[in-house]
Every structure is written in C-alpha cells, then in structure tokens.
Amino acid sequence: MPSPHDHTPPSQPAGSACGHAHHTPGQTDGHSHAEESCTAGHDHAADAHTHTHACSAEDHDHAHDAHDDDHAGHDHAAGGGCGHSHGFGHAHVHTPSSFGKAFAIGIAANSLYLVAEALWGFFSHSLALLADAGHNLSDVLALAAAWMAQHLSQRSPSLRFTYGLRRSSILAALANALVLMLVTGGVAWEAITRLFDPAPVAGKTMMIVAALGIVVNGATALLFASGQKGDLNIRAAFMHLMADAVTSLAVVIAGGLVLLTGLNWIDPAISLAISVVVVASTWSLLRDSLDMALDAVPRTVDAGAVEGFLRTLPGVADLHDLHIWPISTTETALTVHLVRTSAPAADNDTALLEKAAAALRERFGIVHPTLQIEAADYAPSCALTDPHTV
Structure with missing residues (x-):
C-alpha cells in the first residue's frame, strides 16, 4: 500500500493541469500539484481528506465528504x-470478483477437454482432432491472458503508473480479438483447401468429441454472459468460448451428414460457413478494442x-x-x-x-x-x- 507522498513535477505554465494520482477505496494517498507561483499540499485520510492550497498569497481549504472511491x-x-x-x-467500476471463479472454471474445464481430445486424436490417429486440440490450447491461453489482465487492471495507481494497470484489460481484449481472427482464418484456409480434396472423415468420432466440446465451451461461456455487455475483456473471453461452441455444433452436424450421405466435402463446407460467421461477429470486438487502445472516444x-x-x-x-x-x-x-x-x-x-x-x-x-x-x-x-x- 503506497504511503503518502509529495512530488513536484517540472515547472508548468500558470494554470496548466497538474499531475495527480488517484487511489482505489480504502487506500491512503497523497498527491501534490505544482504551478507557477503555486504550491499545494494534500493530506488524505482513508475515508475523507482535506486539501490546503497556497497560491499567490491566497489560501483555499476544500473539505471532501466521506466516500467510497469518490473524490470531491x-x-x-x-x-x-x-x-x-x-x-x-x-x-x-470494476468487474465483479466472481468472474475470477468463472475464469478458473473455464481454464480448468478447457484444459481437461484439450488433453482428452489430444489423447483421443493420438490413439485414433486423427489429425483433425489433434489440430482442434491445438486450437483449444490457444483458447486456454487466451482465457489465462484475460484473467491476468482482469487482475492487473484492479491494481492501485503508483507514481509510475498513475492510472494503475487498468489498460491491461484493453490490451488483453485486443490480443484475444487478433488471436480469434487468426485462428479462424487458419480454419477457413484449411476448409478451402479440403473442399477441393476432401479427406476421409470419421463421422462418429467427430460427433462424440464435438458434442463434448459443445457442453464444455457452451457451459463456460454462460459464466461470462452477464458481464460481456459491459466489459470488452469479458466480451472477448465470452466470444472465444461461444465461437468454439458453435464450431463444435457445426462439427456434430457435419459428422451426422457425412454418416448419412457419405459426402466428405460437407465437413469443410460447414467449417468454412462457420468461419465466416465467427469473423463477422468478431469484427466488432476487434474494432472496439483497437479504438480503445488508440484512446478513441x-x-x-x-x-x-x-x-x-x-x-x-x-x-x-x-x-x-x-x-x-x-x-x-x-x-x-x-x-x-x-x-x-x-x-x-x-x-x-x-x-x-x-x-x-x-x-x-x-x-x-x-x-x-x-x-x-x-x-x-x-x-x-x-x-x-x-x-x-x-
């Protein structure tokens, strides 16, 4: 916890905005503002604080009411x-701490699923399942990055990071949007190449593994549903999981159609269609997170x-x-x-x-x-x- 401090920034023209640091609730903080011929001292208590300013022989006392992270x-x-x-x-406004539990559950469930999928793919000699396990690994890493950013964004400000590390949530959302775009683009490219040279598909195995993926990703996505409208970082995690759930649903449908018709091109065709939908829905996430990273309104x-x-x-x-x-x-x-x-x-x-x-x-x-x-x-x-x- 930072202790009260006084710091004087370089000389500024009279009336220019002074440097300041704000701290989260229950923190004792202090900050000073230097202007031409103007000095300021601040004494902050945990729930209320008083500021006394001496400026050109004028004294100003400002009383601040008790507050919960509100500053008069x-x-x-x-x-x-x-x-x-x-x-x-x-x-x-911070994301409720209950999302920490959602991140933990999501990472654990997806980690178990990708291990099971990788083992299943290895013993069944299925390259498709091994490739999808690699895709799920990127999801686990994305969830971990979002969780870390959520934690870092709630750290108190310091003399070096005067807003704290709040922007880490913006960077995580941007990174997740980029990863989702790249992974989906890779799936789309693979689907296009397989349209011209369809590979034999183990429809029954596909359906079983994909059905498990629907349950894991769909249930985990629901844990983030309540926060995805108000927090771009939570929205990125939600969209990652929902994209996987929808993809798994498409795999179940494709597997069933392949079993019924014997047409192997159905699998890459449905994968390509789902990729287009995921890219279209992810575009707004990428746009908004990039805007935030560039300080847009x-x-x-x-x-x-x-x-x-x-x-x-x-x-x-x-x-x-x-x-x-x-x-x-x-x-x-x-x-x-x-x-x-x-x-x-x-x-x-x-x-x-x-x-x-x-x-x-x-x-x-x-x-x-x-x-x-x-x-x-x-x-x-x-x-x-x-x-x-x-």
Missing part, C-alpha cells in the same frame, strides 16, 4: 485567474452531447481541449478547459464543478473527469490544440 472536486487557483478540478465523485459516450452539456453550464462562456478516452474496458476519463464569463467567487466554482462532474458520471458514464476553469482573458497554449480539437 477541488479547485486550484493560479496566476491568470484559472484553476482545475478533478471531477467530483468518480466511482470506479468510447462508443457508449456521445462526445457531441457531452460538449453540448458542458456549454450549457451556468457561467461557462466557452470550452476547449475536450478529451474523452477509456482508461480501462469499463472506465472512461475526461479532461476539459472551461472558460468562465467572469471571475466568480470560489464557492460558485465549487458548485459548478460538483454539478458538472455528477452529471458526467450519471448521464454519460464518465467516472474520472478533470475540469480546469479559466478566466475569459486567459489563453494558455496547448500542444494538442489544432483545428480538429474542440
């Missing part, structure tokens, strides 16, 4: 009449609506440098500079920050907003500002 917004005055705030109340957040809401806040004349990005597969962050029509009292700024952050969390699901308030005559430069940035 605080305003930093700086030369040039501006300040910034970390959003009032950001509730971190999450598809669940309407950036235009967020900007429109911020512009309607009382006393806000303009805004710029609006950025919205995912910090994990379940959490979204935002930074923005709000330009005030005048220089209101500090309590008015506090009310504005509280209202904005609460609405961003409740209406748009943005759990980590950082708002910087600036006077109308203050125009800081930003390296990211260009014609395409709000």
Whole structure:
C-alpha cells in the first residue's frame, strides 16, 4: 500500500493541469500539484481528506465528504485567474470478483477437454482432432491472458503508473480479438483447401468429441454472459468460448451428414460457413478494442452531447481541449478547459464543478473527469490544440 507522498513535477505554465494520482477505496494517498507561483499540499485520510492550497498569497481549504472511491472536486487557483478540478465523485467500476471463479472454471474445464481430445486424436490417429486440440490450447491461453489482465487492471495507481494497470484489460481484449481472427482464418484456409480434396472423415468420432466440446465451451461461456455487455475483456473471453461452441455444433452436424450421405466435402463446407460467421461477429470486438487502445472516444459516450452539456453550464462562456478516452474496458476519463464569463467567487466554482462532474458520471458514464476553469482573458497554449480539437 503506497504511503503518502509529495512530488513536484517540472515547472508548468500558470494554470496548466497538474499531475495527480488517484487511489482505489480504502487506500491512503497523497498527491501534490505544482504551478507557477503555486504550491499545494494534500493530506488524505482513508475515508475523507482535506486539501490546503497556497497560491499567490491566497489560501483555499476544500473539505471532501466521506466516500467510497469518490473524490470531491477541488479547485486550484493560479496566476491568470484559472484553476482545475478533478471531477467530483468518480466511482470506479470494476468487474465483479466472481468472474475470477468463472475464469478458473473455464481454464480448468478447457484444459481437461484439450488433453482428452489430444489423447483421443493420438490413439485414433486423427489429425483433425489433434489440430482442434491445438486450437483449444490457444483458447486456454487466451482465457489465462484475460484473467491476468482482469487482475492487473484492479491494481492501485503508483507514481509510475498513475492510472494503475487498468489498460491491461484493453490490451488483453485486443490480443484475444487478433488471436480469434487468426485462428479462424487458419480454419477457413484449411476448409478451402479440403473442399477441393476432401479427406476421409470419421463421422462418429467427430460427433462424440464435438458434442463434448459443445457442453464444455457452451457451459463456460454462460459464466461470462452477464458481464460481456459491459466489459470488452469479458466480451472477448465470452466470444472465444461461444465461437468454439458453435464450431463444435457445426462439427456434430457435419459428422451426422457425412454418416448419412457419405459426402466428405460437407465437413469443410460447414467449417468454412462457420468461419465466416465467427469473423463477422468478431469484427466488432476487434474494432472496439483497437479504438480503445488508440484512446478513441468510447462508443457508449456521445462526445457531441457531452460538449453540448458542458456549454450549457451556468457561467461557462466557452470550452476547449475536450478529451474523452477509456482508461480501462469499463472506465472512461475526461479532461476539459472551461472558460468562465467572469471571475466568480470560489464557492460558485465549487458548485459548478460538483454539478458538472455528477452529471458526467450519471448521464454519460464518465467516472474520472478533470475540469480546469479559466478566466475569459486567459489563453494558455496547448500542444494538442489544432483545428480538429474542440
């Protein structure tokens, strides 16, 4: 558990956003912000904390209510009449710990299945079963990677990783999508080659092994069904297992048709059709995980609506440098500079920050907003500002 600390980043222009670290519930944390002619000291308790800032001979005391991983917004005055705030109340959303049990069951069940399939293939001299066992090995590794990422994403922030390791869940989802695409592509290529030169198929053996695969993969996939809509990493694991279950179903159907008709080309034809379906369903997973890895605005957040809401806040004349990005597969962050029509009292700024952050969390699901308030005559430069940035 990190101990309270003070650190001073390199000198920044007055009013620029200061470095900060947020910790998960029950953690004692501290962070300091350095601005030109401005120093800040922070004293954090586990459930409530008070911030005292000295800036250009002005003292500001900010009391934060007790919270469960919620941080009250605080305003930093700086030369040039501006300040910034970390959003009032950001509730971190983590995947329920019960999914750890789902991952454990999924890895154990699929490991036993692939060992049984490999042994069956070895003693029956079936190359197809041995190849499918290799495919199931990739599934076990994918589940293990997703589970590890889920664990890493819940680690507390540190001085080096100021958001913790939350992005590991995004990287795992992207890796799983790529692996699923590559494996399915390999199956499709093999199916195409066998269409022109069908190999003899042991239909009965195929049906028995594939039926067992339906039970193992289908039952394991159901363990992740409740979380796959809200967490891309869980969705990747779910789709891996469902793709295998559907493939096994196709193998059962193909085996039955081969036994009835004696037409061996039915097996690769059905495999090719299933590969097309899996690629089509996996495309959205690959697209969304790649977007997240590139800090795109999450598809669940309407950036235009967020900007429109911020512009309607009382006393806000303009805004710029609006950025919205995912910090994990379940959490979204935002930074923005709000330009005030005048220089209101500090309590008015506090009310504005509280209202904005609460609405961003409740209406748009943005759990980590950082708002910087600036006077109308203050125009800081930003390296990211260009014609395409709000």
